[in-house]
Amino acid sequence: MGQNRSQESKMTSPVRVIVVGAGCRGAGYAQFATIHPKRMKVVAVADPRKFARTKLQKQHKIEDQNIFEDWQSIAELEKFADAVLICTPDRIHKDPAVAFAKKGYHILLEKPMATSAEECRAIVEACTQAGVMLSVGHVLRYDPLIHEIKVLIDAGAIGDVIHIQHLEPVGFYHFAHSFVRGNWRNEAESSFALLAKSCHDIDLIHHWAGARRCVKVSSFGSVSHFRKEKKPTGAGDRCIDCSVEGNCPYSACKIYLNSVKKGHTGWPVSVICPNSVPDIESVTEALKTGPYGRCVYDCDNDVCSNQVVNMEFEGGLTAAFTMVAFTEEICQRKTTIYGSRGELSYNGSEIRVFDFLTQRSTKHTASWEAAKHYGMSGHGGADYHLINTFISAVANNDPSMIRSGPEETLISHLLVFEAERSRVENRVVYCGDGARS
Numbered sequence: 001m002g003q004n005r006s007q008e009s010k011m012t013s014p015v016r017v018i019v020v021g022a023g024c025r026g027a028g029y030a031q032f033a034t035i036h037p038k039r040m041k042v043v044a045v046a047d048p049r050k051f052a053r054t055k056l057q058k059q060h061k062i063e064d065q066n067i068f069e070d071w072q073s074i075a076e077l078e079k080f081a082d083a084v085l086i087c088t089p090d091r092i093h094k095d096p097a098v099a100f101a102k103k104g105y106h107i108l109l110e111k112p113m114a115t116s117a118e119e120c121r122a123i124v125e126a127c128t129q130a131g132v133m134l135s136v137g138h139v140l141r142y143d144p145l146i147h148e149i150k151v152l153i154d155a156g157a158i159g160d161v162i163h164i165q166h167l168e169p170v171g172f173y174h175f176a177h178s179f180v181r182g183n184w185r186n187e188a189e190s191s192f193a194l195l196a197k198s199c200h201d202i203d204l205i206h207h208w209a210g211a212r213r214c215v216k217v218s219s220f221g222s223v224s225h226f227r228k229e230k231k232p233t234g235a236g237d238r239c240i241d242c243s244v245e246g247n248c249p250y251s252a253c254k255i256y257l258n259s260v261k262k263g264h265t266g267w268p269v270s271v272i273c274p275n276s277v278p279d280i281e282s283v284t285e286a287l288k289t290g291p292y293g294r295c296v297y298d299c300d301n302d303v304c305s306n307q308v309v310n311m312e313f314e315g316g317l318t319a320a321f322t323m324v325a326f327t328e329e330i331c332q333r334k335t336t337i338y339g340s341r342g343e344l345s346y347n348g349s350e351i352r353v354f355d356f357l358t359q360r361s362t363k364h365t366a367s368w369e370a371a372k373h374y375g376m377s378g379h380g381g382a383d384y385h386l387i388n389t390f391i392s393a394v395a396n397n398d399p400s401m402i403r404s405g406p407e408e409t410l411i412s413h414l415l416v417f418e419a420e421r422s423r424v425e426n427r428v429v430y431c432g433d434g435a436r437s
Contacts, residue, residue: 001234005381009136012039014037014039014040015041015082015394015395016041016083017082017083018044018081019042019080019369020047020071020084020086020100021046021088021089021092022053023052025110025137026056026110029085030060030085032391033060040387042060044062044066044068046069047213048069048070049316049412050275051275052274053067054067054428068072072099075100079103083106083391086100086109087434088110090114090188090190091115091191092113093113093115093119093273094119097113097114098123101129102126106133107135108387109137110136111138111199112196112201112415115191116417117414118339120413121386123406124407131272132407133165133390133393135386135388135402135404136405137404138199138200139202139381139382139383140200140333141207141392143381143385144366145351145364145366146204146346147366149351150207152353153339153344157344157355158338158339158342159339159342160341161209162318162338163318163320164205164320164338165337165338166205167322168321168331168333169333170197170323170324170327170331171326171328171331173255173330175305177255177271177292177385179301179303179305180296180301184300186196193304194307194309194420195416195420197323199412199413199416201323202415202419203412205319206412207278209402212260215313215314215430215431216312216430217310217418217419218309218310218422218429218431219307219308219309219426220307220308221304221323222305222306224305224326224418225305225325227297230300233245235248236295237298238252238287238294239251239252239293239294239295239342240252240253240284248296252287252294253287254274255293256268256269256283256286257284257287260280265277272292274369281292306323306325306326307322307423307434308322309321311419316378321409332347334347340355341356344373349365351364390402414431414432415431418431
């Protein structure tokens with residue numbers, strides 16, 4: 001609770017926010033208003049799905065005239081709130097962000113910023129010209145333990161940073177849910193996997209590198225395993241009537257139906273029933289007719305299931321990033337940072353620093369009590385800290401509170417685009433100059 005006191009609002013009334021996109025992310029951030037009603041109030045919602053916008057309306061007692069099917073209807077009105085939370089699909093980020101910036105709204109924009117470098121630049125330019133705050137949803141920046149890594153680096157705990165090794169284990173069923181059957185499976189409909197899933201991680205590596213610019217990057221990756229030729233003999237088009245489903249770890253029956261039978265109706269089950277409350281009947285129907293019931297070997301997925309990115313920064317600092325779908329752990333990042341005076345390792349629950357001079361190890365942990373107590377435990381509680389910081393920044397008119405502001409986030413996004421260009425063109429990319437290897 002100490003953090004909340006230190007970020008007390010200078011406003012006498014709550015920060016008024018509009019939620020654009022009332023899915024998992026939008027509804028999740030909106031929970032902050034129920035936790036701290038004196039600090040934030042949801043005054044409007046826009047979503048094309050009646051069930052989603054009605055659910056948010058009931059939760060936050062939003063007036064009928066402030067319920068909209070699309071964001072354009074809000075952008076056409078005179079400004080009537082302080083900030084907007086843009087949590088639309090990836091390809092629908094740029095237009096609302098630019099429109100609301102021009103109206104003078106401060107913006108919390110879900111990651112990735114946009115699906116092209118040009119659109120990312122346009123968003124930053126619009127926010128800069130309008131003088132509004134932009135906070136991008138790189139929630140890991142707000143994870144107290146991950147933040148401590150940067151604090152330790154800056155304090156010289158391991159001397160000069162020489163090499164960064166970072167792993168994102170996506171999780172076998174998480175990848176099947178989101179990137180084989182789900183919204184991020186197809187690049188033309190969403191974005192490539194490195195941007196959709198791992199812009200978090202490239203952002204962290206760039207952040208840990210400090211003021212050093214990345215000078216060149218290479219990347220390799222492919223669609224492994226989830227391909228039509230890997231489909232088992234006798235497998236059906238849908239898990240619910242498949243003769244070999246019992247032998248498949250990616251079975252939709254196991255991931256969704258078994259979960260709801262045990263009373264688990266949150267993510268990922270909640271995603272597959274966007275127009276109703278998830279129960280046995282609605283989940284069964286979704287598996288019979290919807291995209292999440294399809295065989296993982298018979299989908300239109302084309303995004304990488306495993307990818308590596310190698311980077312060289314100014315001064316010789318190197319970094320290696322790995323994203324892989326086929327893991328037991330779900331997004332439990334692991335990091336080792338090698339310095340001139342010590343080694344820092346992070347396993348998702350604690351940081352260990354080994355000092356070369358004393359040859360002793362020091363462990364660092366962080367408290368999650370505030371976030372978990374309030375029921376906003378997404379990304380290990382970092383969701384809570386991100387929205388808490390954004391609302392405090394708006395209330396105090398202090399953009400310095402935001403850890404994922406426009407300029408640095410734009411640079412890390414551009415690095416993601418350069419890495420993917422390297423993978424697609426099968427060459428080393430020299431950042432920023434277009435030179436060929």
